Amino acid sequence: MSIPETIAPEAPFEDAHHGLGLLIERLETVVVGQRPLIEKLIVALLAGGHVLVEGVPGLAKTRIVRALSQALDLPFRRIQFTPDLLPADLTGTQIYRPSSGTFDVRPGPIVTSVLLADEINRAPAKVQSALLEAMQEGQVTVGDETIILPETFWVLATQNPIEHEGTYPLPEAQLDRFLFKVLVGYPDRAAELAMLDLPSVAETSQPESRPDDEPPLFNPEDVIRLRRLTASVRVADSIKEYVVDLVRATRDPEAYGLGLAPLIELGASPRATISLVRAARAHALLNRRDYVTPHDVKSLARDVLRHRIMVSYEADAEGLSVDDVLMKILDHIPVP
Known part of the structure; x- marks a missing residue:
């Protein structure tokens, strides 16, 4: 697959159309049978909005997000939300330096561009509050220090619609910060058959853990220009x-x-x-x-x-x- 030139500063629609078409083609070579989800994730990316994805395990949600972040050349982090997760596990912590008598901030995994919040409804209220600040304000607070998140900060959260034991309903204020709530179902029979022909499936029993070795199609500056173009x-x-x-x-x-x-x-x-x-x-x-x-x-x-x-x-x-x-x-x- 040829890689388009990065989007020109004036971000013409023709260049954007060409690049987005290649992005969809790239993602469909990684995950088959999820074209609607791929398109909605790209729409959310262009609009600069966070996404809540609801679907049972095994539908390649993590794989799509990882491949998308790689194609955009954006740093990616995945956090498995659990009932014992603490806000510091998300935002970071302060470390005391005896030599200087001061505290240094060690940023947490939330300081990234693409954050996959897996099973978000398993986290308690304090963790949800920390995530809410990041989603709404584009920043996190660690002690008395504020960390500004990248302009490309983007949250994709997942939740299981079936399992309710050990989960916490998301507050209405946080739900309102998600641009989309996307429902993901099972692929059709033809798509499920096509999955068996993916090279990663034949080579490993854990296809979602294999990185995509293809070079990026865009860079972070392109993502920002695409969002500005969308606003026009x-x-x-x-x-x-x-x-x-x-x-x-x-x-x-x-x-x-x-x-x-x-x-x-x-x-x-x-x-x-x-x-x-x-x-x-x-x-x-x-x-x-x-x-x-x-x-x-x-x-x-x-x-x-x-x-x-x-x-x-x-x-x-x-x-x-x-x-x-x-x-x-x-x-x-x-x-x-």
């Missing part, structure tokens, strides 16, 4: 109104003629409105456009909103999930 994607006023109506319908469904008020306990915050526009811009860029369409919004609305609203006990009694409620809203709000 045009959004028409009618699209903005459509996004606002979708989000407000989760808070006040009766105002939009939806009989969903008894089913929604908590609607999405204004941060959801901003996040949906950011994601739609990135989706448009990935699809080789410099303007947003209603399809960009509808394609990502559930991923942006499903973790930001709470359904009521009545919805649970009727067997309706968050996605079911969101589909009713998407089907009802007029598309511009």
